[in-house]
Amino acid sequence: MPDGLPDHERIEEAVRAVLSSLAGALTSTEAVLLGELEALGREVARAKSEIAALRVDDINASHIPAATDELDAVVEHTANATNEILDACEKLEALTPRLSGEAAEVVAGAVTRIYEACSFQDITGQRIGKVVAALKAIERRVAAVTASFAWAEAAPEPREAATDLRTEGEKLANGPQLPAAASSQAEIDRLLASFE
Amino acid sequence: MDKSTNVLIVDDYKTMLRIIRNLLKQLEFDNVEEATDGQEALAKLRAGQFGLVISDWNMQPMTGLDLLKEVRADARLRDTPFIMITAESKTENVIAAKQAGVSNYIVKPFNAETLREKIAKVLTHA
Numbered sequence: 001m002p003d004g005l006p007d008h009e010r011i012e013e014a015v016r017a018v019l020s021s022l023a024g025a026l027t028s029t030e031a032v033l034l035g036e037l038e039a040l041g042r043e044v045a046r047a048k049s050e051i052a053a054l055r056v057d058d059i060n061a062s063h064i065p066a067a068t069d070e071l072d073a074v075v076e077h078t079a080n081a082t083n084e085i086l087d088a089c090e091k092l093e094a095l096t097p098r099l100s101g102e103a104a105e106v107v108a109g110a111v112t113r114i115y116e117a118c119s120f121q122d123i124t125g126q127r128i129g130k131v132v133a134a135l136k137a138i139e140r141r142v143a144a145v146t147a148s149f150a151w152a153e154a155a156p157e158p159r160e161a162a163t164d165l166r167t168e169g170e171k172l173a174n175g176p177q178l179p180a181a182a183s184s185q186a187e188i189d190r191l192l193a194s195f196e
Numbered sequence: 197m198d199k200s201t202n203v204l205i206v207d208d209y210k211t212m213l214r215i216i217r218n219l220l221k222q223l224e225f226d227n228v229e230e231a232t233d234g235q236e237a238l239a240k241l242r243a244g245q246f247g248l249v250i251s252d253w254n255m256q257p258m259t260g261l262d263l264l265k266e267v268r269a270d271a272r273l274r275d276t277p278f279i280m281i282t283a284e285s286k287t288e289n290v291i292a293a294k295q296a297g298v299s300n301y302i303v304k305p306f307n308a309e310t311l312r313e314k315i316a317k318v319l320t321h322a
Contacts (some may be wrong), residue, residue: 082211090218112222112308115215119305122212126254126283169259172292176283176304183285185303185310191290192301 015041056142064139071128082121089114126175197316201247202227206237206263207281208255216250216281219308223315234258238266241273248319253282253289261296268297277318281306 015037026034089111096104164171176182183191203225205216213230220228229244231237233255241249249267253260260280267273280293281302290301299318302310 079211083214086211086214086218093218093222108222112219115218116305116307118215119212122207122209123283123304125209167259167262168292169253169261169263169265172261172284172286172289173254173259174284174286175254177285181286183287183290183303185306188285188290188301188303191287192294195294 012041012044051145056146059142060139060146064135064142068132068135071132075125075128078121078124082118085114085118123176130175197319198247199224200227201225201319202229202245203248203250204229204231204237204240204244204246206231206234206249206251206255206260208232208252212252216311219311222308223312225315234260234263234266237263241267241276242270246276248315249276249278250281250315251278253280253284253293261293264293264296264298277321279314279318281311 092107093111096107099107203220205213205220205228207213207216207230210232213232217228217230229240229246231240234251235258237249237251238258240246249263251260251263258266260282264278264280267276267278274297277299278297279300279302280298281304282289283304285303293301299321300314302314
C-alpha cells in the first residue's frame with residue numbers, strides 16, 4: 001500500500017486491492033458485499049466532492065472572522081449607546097436638587113429604572129462572548145476537517161490539556177443562562193437561606 | 197446600615213461599574229472605589245480599608261469566586277462582607293459561592309431594591 005497518502009485514500013486503495021483479488025470467484029453473498037462496497041466507495045467520493053464544493057476554507061478565511069468582527073462591533077455600539085444614556089441620566093440626576101419634592105422623586109425613580117435597564121449591556125455582552133467562543137470552536141473543527149482532506153494547510157486541532165489547570169471560579173464561569181435554565185433571585189434567596 | 201462604609205465594586209464591564217456606582221450613590225454610599233478584576237481588587241483590599249465588596253464573577257485573570265476565596269483566606273480581610281453580583285445563576289455556582297463564604301448573591305439583571313436589601317442585610321450582620 002502506498003505510503004504518504006491520506007487515510008481515506010489508503011482505505012480506498014485497500015478496498016480496490018481486495019475487490020480485484022475477488023474478481024471471477026464470487027459467491028452470491030460476496031457479490032452483494034462487493035456491490036455494497038462499491039456503493040460505499042461512490043458515497044465516499046460523492047461526500048468528498050460535496051465537501052469540496054462547500055469551500056470550507058472560505059469559512060475560516062472570511063466568514064467566521066467577519067461574523068466575530070460584526071459581533072464585536074455590536075458590543076462596542078451598545079456599550080457606547082449605554083454610556084450615552086448614562087451620561088444623560090447623570091445630568092438629569094444632578095438636576096433633582098433643584099426640583100420640587102414630588103417632581104424630584106419622579107425623576108429619581110425614572111433614572112433608577114433606566115440604570116437598572118442599562119445592565120442589559122453586560123448580559124448581552126456576555127451572551128455575545130459565548131457566541132464568539134462557539135464560532136471559534138466551529139473554526140477549529142473546520143480547520144481539522146480541511147486538514148484531513150488535505151485541501152488546505154491547516155493547523156491540527158489543538159489537543160486538550162492533560163490536566164485542567166483552571167480554578168473553580170473559571171470552571172464555573174459560564175455566563176448568563178437562557179431564561180428557561182436560569183435561577184431567579186427568589187430561587188437563589190431560598191437556596192442561600194437553606195444554608196442558614 | 198452605615199452609609200459611610202467604604203465599598204469596593206469589582207466588574208470587568210466599565211458600564212456595569214458605572215451603573216452600580218450610581219445606584220450606590222442613590223443609596224447615599226459615597227465612598228466607592230472600583231476594580232476591573234479580582235487581582236486589582238485584592239491589591240486594593242490589601243492596601244486599604246473596605247467595609248463591603250460587591251463583585252462580579254466572570255472576570256480575567258482572577259474571577260470573583262477566586263477573589264472571594266482569597267479574601268476569606270486573608271486574616272485581615274476575612275470578615276469583609278462580600279456580595280456577588282453576577283449573571284451566573286446556576287445552582288452549582290450559588291452553592292460554590294456559599295461554600296466559599298459569600299455574604300449574599302445577586303443575579304443579573306437586578307434592580308435597585310434588591311441591591312439595597314442585600315446591602316442592608318450584610319451590613320447589619322457584619
